[in-house]
Amino acid sequence: MNSQSLVCGPHAHSMTSISNVMMLVILALLPTTLFGLYVFGWPAIFLFLVTIVSALFFEAICLAIAQKSITRYLFDGSALLTGWLVAMTLPPWAPWWIGVLGSGIAIIIGKHLYGGLGQNPFNPAMVARIMLLISFPLHMTTWIMPAPLLSDGAPGIIEGFTITFFGDAKFDAISQASVLDYVSAELGRSRTLESILPETFSYLNLTLGQVPGCIGETSALLILIGGVMLLITRTITWHIPVSLIVTTIVLASICNILDPNRYPDAVFHLTSGSLIFCAFFIATDYVTSPTAPTAQLVYGVGIALLTFVIRTWAAFPEGVGFAILFMNACTPLIDHFIRPRVFGRNRSGKPLLTNTGGK
Amino acid sequence: MSFAFPNFRAARKLLSIRGGVHPNDQKILSSESAIEQMPLPNLLRIPLQQHIGALAEPVVAKGDIVDKGQLLAVGQGSVSASIHAPTSGLIVAISRFVAPHPSGLPVPTITLRPDREERWTDLPSPLDLEKSTPEEIAKRVASAGIVGMGGATFPSSVKLNLRNRFKLETLIINAAECEPYLTCDDRLLRERSADVADGIAFMARALDINKIIIGIEENKPDAIAAMSKAVEGVLANVQIVAIPTRYPMGSEKHLVQVLTGQETPARGLTADIGIIVHNGATAYAIHKAARFGHPLISRILTVSGRAVKRPANVEVLIGTPIVDIITHCGGLVGTPSRLLLGGPMMGQPIANTRSPVVKGSNGILALSHNETRRDEIMPCIRCGNCVNACPSGLTPLDMNARIRNEELDSAVDIGLLDCVSCGACSYACPSNIPLVQSFNYAKGKLIVQQRTKQRQEETKRLAKQRNDRMERIAAAKREAMARRKAEKAAKLKKHTPEKEIAPPSSSSPLIAAPNKSAEPLEASVEPLITEAAQ
Numbered sequence: 001m002n003s004q005s006l007v008c009g010p011h012a013h014s015m016t017s018i019s020n021v022m023m024l025v026i027l028a029l030l031p032t033t034l035f036g037l038y039v040f041g042w043p044a045i046f047l048f049l050v051t052i053v054s055a056l057f058f059e060a061i062c063l064a065i066a067q068k069s070i071t072r073y074l075f076d077g078s079a080l081l082t083g084w085l086v087a088m089t090l091p092p093w094a095p096w097w098i099g100v101l102g103s104g105i106a107i108i109i110g111k112h113l114y115g116g117l118g119q120n121p122f123n124p125a126m127v128a129r130i131m132l133l134i135s136f137p138l139h140m141t142t143w144i145m146p147a148p149l150l151s152d153g154a155p156g157i158i159e160g161f162t163i164t165f166f167g168d169a170k171f172d173a174i175s176q177a178s179v180l181d182y183v184s185a186e187l188g189r190s191r192t193l194e195s196i197l198p199e200t201f202s203y204l205n206l207t208l209g210q211v212p213g214c215i216g217e218t219s220a221l222l223i224l225i226g227g228v229m230l231l232i233t234r235t236i237t238w239h240i241p242v243s244l245i246v247t248t249i250v251l252a253s254i255c256n257i258l259d260p261n262r263y264p265d266a267v268f269h270l271t272s273g274s275l276i277f278c279a280f281f282i283a284t285d286y287v288t289s290p291t292a293p294t295a296q297l298v299y300g301v302g303i304a305l306l307t308f309v310i311r312t313w314a315a316f317p318e319g320v321g322f323a324i325l326f327m328n329a330c331t332p333l334i335d336h337f338i339r340p341r342v343f344g345r346n347r348s349g350k351p352l353l354t355n356t357g358g359k
Numbered sequence: 360m361s362f363a364f365p366n367f368r369a370a371r372k373l374l375s376i377r378g379g380v381h382p383n384d385q386k387i388l389s390s391e392s393a394i395e396q397m398p399l400p401n402l403l404r405i406p407l408q409q410h411i412g413a414l415a416e417p418v419v420a421k422g423d424i425v426d427k428g429q430l431l432a433v434g435q436g437s438v439s440a441s442i443h444a445p446t447s448g449l450i451v452a453i454s455r456f457v458a459p460h461p462s463g464l465p466v467p468t469i470t471l472r473p474d475r476e477e478r479w480t481d482l483p484s485p486l487d488l489e490k491s492t493p494e495e496i497a498k499r500v501a502s503a504g505i506v507g508m509g510g511a512t513f514p515s516s517v518k519l520n521l522r523n524r525f526k527l528e529t530l531i532i533n534a535a536e537c538e539p540y541l542t543c544d545d546r547l548l549r550e551r552s553a554d555v556a557d558g559i560a561f562m563a564r565a566l567d568i569n570k571i572i573i574g575i576e577e578n579k580p581d582a583i584a585a586m587s588k589a590v591e592g593v594l595a596n597v598q599i600v601a602i603p604t605r606y607p608m609g610s611e612k613h614l615v616q617v618l619t620g621q622e623t624p625a626r627g628l629t630a631d632i633g634i635i636v637h638n639g640a641t642a643y644a645i646h647k648a649a650r651f652g653h654p655l656i657s658r659i660l661t662v663s664g665r666a667v668k669r670p671a672n673v674e675v676l677i678g679t680p681i682v683d684i685i686t687h688c689g690g691l692v693g694t695p696s697r698l699l700l701g702g703p704m705m706g707q708p709i710a711n712t713r714s715p716v717v718k719g720s721n722g723i724l725a726l727s728h729n730e731t732r733r734d735e736i737m738p739c740i741r742c743g744n745c746v747n748a749c750p751s752g753l754t755p756l757d758m759n760a761r762i763r764n765e766e767l768d769s770a771v772d773i774g775l776l777d778c779v780s781c782g783a784c785s786y787a788c789p790s791n792i793p794l795v796q797s798f799n800y801a802k803g804k805l806i807v808q809q810r811t812k813q814r815q816e817e818t819k820r821l822a823k824q825r826n827d828r829m830e831r832i833a834a835a836k837r838e839a840m841a842r843r844k845a846e847k848a849a850k851l852k853k854h855t856p857e858k859e860i861a862p863p864s865s866s867s868p869l870i871a872a873p874n875k876s877a878e879p880l881e882a883s884v885e886p887l888i889t890e891a892a893q
Contacts, residue, residue: 006794007697007708008793009703009705009706009707009729009782009785009795009796010703010704010705010732010782010783010785010786010795011697011699011703011704011706011726011730011732012382012383012539012703012704012730012731012732012786013731013732013785013786014380014382014744014786014787014788014789016744016787016789017733017737017789017790017791018737018740018789018790021740021789022740022787046459072735076737078740083524116738117737117738117740118738118739118740118741118790119738141861167410177461231879237743237747250551265838278506285742286740286741286742286743287740288741289456289741290744290753291743291756291757292746293744293747335754335757338388339752339773340749340752340753340754341752341753342625342751342752342774342777343377343612343613343616343622343625343750343751343752343777344612344623344624344625344626344627344751344755344777345624345625345774345777346620349774351624351625351626352622352623352624352625353624354627354631354632355626
C-alpha cells in the first residue's frame with residue numbers, strides 16, 4: 001500500500017497502532033508470565049527467551065523473503081506476541097528445540113505462508129501447540145511440579161541451562177501428569193471422580209497456580225487479572241471470553257448434576273488446563289476471530305461446546321486448542337452470515353417501515 | 360403524552376446509541392474566545408455554488424456598484440439558493456476562481472471590491488412572528504439565500520416547505536457540534552441565545568410544529584444553560600437535551616434516534632418519521648432574515664488548531680479569503696501538517712488559501728504534526744474497532760476488502776450506501792487504513808457507473824425510437840408510393856399503352872425517400888441524445 005502522499009479525512013486519529021495493541025496484550029500477559037517463570041525456575045526462563053528470540057528470527061527471515069520492510073513489521077509486536085504465546089503454552093522444562101520448533105511453526109506455517117500479518121486463518125500459537133502435541137506427545141506432556149526460583153530443590157541457573165539445552169534426566173523424577181491428564185486417565189480405568197479428585201488437586205492450588213502445567217497457564221487468578229486488564233483497556237470486548245466461559249459453566253454443571261461421578265464440575269473445567277488462558281488470550285485473537293459482537297458470541301459458544309466434547313469424550317485430555325482451530329476455520333462463515341443490523345434496516349436488510357408521516 | 364412518559368424515554372434513549380468514537384475534542388483551544396468581527400477584507404470572492412443543487416445565475420455585471428445585501432445571483436431550479444452582496448462595493452469580475460474544495464478547481468465566482476461604505480440595500484420589512492404565515496416565512500428564508508449552516512448546505516426553505524409533503528410532528532435543533540475543535544455553534548448559543556431561540560420560533564411556525572427538541576452535547580454546559588434560559592417564554596413545548604459527547608452525534612439520523620428513539624428508515628428522510636432537523640446556526644440566520652430582512656451574507660466560524668497563533672471564533676463575510684482570516688488570527692505557527700476547511704473528522708484539505716469561505720464553512724483548522732494521523736498504513740488485523748465504531752452498523756473492514764477487489768456491487772450488498780462517511784472507522788483503526796476514503800471512492804465510482812448505464816440506456820432507447828420512427832416513415836412512404844404507382848398505373852392503363860413508360864428503378868425511390876426525410880428528423884433527435892448524455 002503506497003499512500004504516503006494521501007491526504008484524506010478524518011484528519012484526527014485515535015493514535016492507536018498495531019504495536020500499541022500488541023503491547024497492551026503483552027502487558028496483560030505479564031502477571032501470569034512472571035508468575036510462571038518464577039514457579040518453574042531457570043529452565044522455564046531459558047525456554048521462554050529461546051522461543052521469543054527464535055520467533056523474531058523467523059519473522060525477520062520471512063519478511064526478507066516476502067520483501068517486506070523489516071524495520072516496519074518486525075517491531076510491530078505481532079511476532080513478539082506470537083512467540084510469547086507459544087512459550088506460554090509449552091511445558092516449562094521442555095528442551096530448547098521444542099521452543100524453536102514451536103516458533104518456527106507459528107511464524108512460518110501459521111502466519112507467513114498465508115501472507116503474513118492479518119492474513120492467517122488459524123491462530124499461529126495454537127497451530128504450533130497442536131502440531132507439537134501431535135508430533136512430540138511425550139515432550140509436550142511432561143509436566144513438572146512447581147519449584148519456585150531459588151527454593152530448595154529448584155535447579156540453579158547452570159542446571160537450568162543444562163535442562164533446557166542438553167536435557168537432564170536427573171530431574172525426570174519429579175515430573176508429573178497434569179490434572180486433566182490424570183483425571184482423564186484414571187476415569188479410563190473406570191474409577192469415579194469422587195475417589196480421583198482428592199488425590200490430585202485442590203481448587204485453591206489450581207486457582208493460585210501451585211500445580212503442574214504450561215508456563216503461562218498455571219494460575220487462573222493471574223490470567224483472569226490479565227483478562228480484566230484487556231477488557232478495561234478495551235483491547236478486547238467481553239463477548240468471546242464471557243460466552244466461552246458461561247457456556248462451559250452451563251455444560252459442565254448440567255453434566256455434573258446428571259452424573260457427579262463421571263463429569264467434573266464447572267470449577268474443575270475452568271481452573272484446570274488452559275481454558276481461561278485461551279478464553280482471554282487465544283480465542284480473542286483479532287485476526288482469527290469474528291468481528292461483529294453477535295458473531296463473537298456464536299464463536300465463543302462454539303469453542304466451549306467443542307472443548308467440552310473433546311475433554312469429556314475424545315482421546316485427548318485437553319481440547320481447547322483443537323476447538324479454537326476448528327472455530328477459526330468457521331470464522332469466515334460466521335462473519336459472512338452474522339453481521340450487525342444496519343441502521344435504518346431490519347435484520348434481513350430491508351429498510352424499516354415508517355409508521356408516521358408521509359402524507 | 361403524560362409527564363412521566365418523556366422521562367422514561369429519556370432514560371431509554373441513552374442506551375440506544377450504537378457505535379461512535381470519543382475523539383479528544385480540543386474545544387478548549389477556542390471555546391473561551393468570544394465571537395469577534397473580522398474587519399473588511401480588500402476583496403471578496405463569492406462563488407455561485409455555495410449550496411447543494413444548481414448553480415445560481417448572476418444578475419449583476421462586471422463594473423456594477425452593488426449595495427450590501429443586494430441580490431447578486433438567483434437560485435435556479437427547485438434546489439438552489441440565492442447569493443447576496445456581503446458588503447457594498449464594485450463588482451470587479453465575474454469569472455472562474457479557485458473554489459474552497461479539495462480539488463482546487465475553479466468555479467464561477469463574483470469578485471467584489473468593498474467600498475467600505477457598508478451601504479445597505481432596501482431590505483424587506485421585518486416579519487412578525489405571530490402574524491406571518493408559514494408561506495411568508497419560507498419565502499423570506501428562500502429569498503435570504505439561507506442554507507443548512509452545519510455544512511450540508513441544503514437550502515433551508517426547501518426543508519421548511521416539507522410540511523406540504525409530510526406529516527411533521529417534531530422540530531429538532533441540531534446543536535450537537537460533535538466535530539472536535541469547532542466551537543462556533545457553542546459560542547453562538549452562548550452569546551446570542553435569544554436570537555437563536557427566536558429563529559427556532561420562526562422555524563416552528565413555518566413548519567407548523569409545536570414540539571421542539573434542542574440537542575446539545577453535554578460538553579457544552581454553558582450553551583445548554585444559556586439556551587434553557589433563552590427559550591423561556593419564547594418557545595412553549597421545548598425540551599433541551601444534553602446528549603452524550605460522542606462523534607458522530609451530530610449526524611442527522613443518529614441525533615434523531617438518540618433524541619426520540621425513532622430510527623429513520625434506510626434511504627429515507629427524517630421527515631418520513633415526522634421529524635425535521637435544522638442546525639442551530641441556521642436558526643440564527645433565519646432570525647436575522649425574519650426580523651431584519653438580512654440575507655445570509657456572513658457566518659461564524661472557528662479558527663483553531665495548534666498551528667494557528669490565536670485560535671478564535673470569527674464572524675466573517677461570505678467570500679472572505681481564507682488567508683485573510685488566518686492572518687487576522689495571528690497567522691500560522693510553523694508549517695501546519697494539515698490545513699482544513701471544516702472539522703478534523705469530515706473537513707477537507709484546503710487546496711489554496713486564496714479560496715474564500717462559503718455559507719457552509721464552519722471552521723478553518725491548522726493542525727500541527729502531533730494532532731493529525733500518521734502516514735504509515737499497516738495491514739488490517741481484523742480487530743473489529745471499525746465495526747464497533749460504525750454508527751450505522753456496517754462492517755467497514757469487509758466493505759474495504761470488497762472495494763479493494765473492485766467488487767463494488769458486493770460492497771453495496773453489505774451496506775456501502777448506508778455509510779454516512781463520518782470517518783469514525785478510520786479514526787478508530789489501529790492500522791491507520793483510509794477506510795472512509797475507500798468508501799467515498801466507491802460511492803463516487805458507483806455514481807459514475809450508474810450515470811454511464813443510464814446514458815447508455817437512454818441512448819439505446821432514443822436510437823430504438825428513431826429506428827422505429829424511420830421504419831414507420833419508410834413504411835408509410837412505401838405504402839404511399841405503392842398507392843400512387845397503382846393509381847398512376849390505373850390512369851396509364853386508361854390513357855396510354857403500358858410499354859411507353861420507363862419504370863423508375865424499383866429500389867431507388869424507396870431508399871432515397873426515407874433518407875431525405877431523415878435529415879430533419881435526425882437533427883431533432885440529436886440534441887435529445889446529447890441532452891440525455893449530459
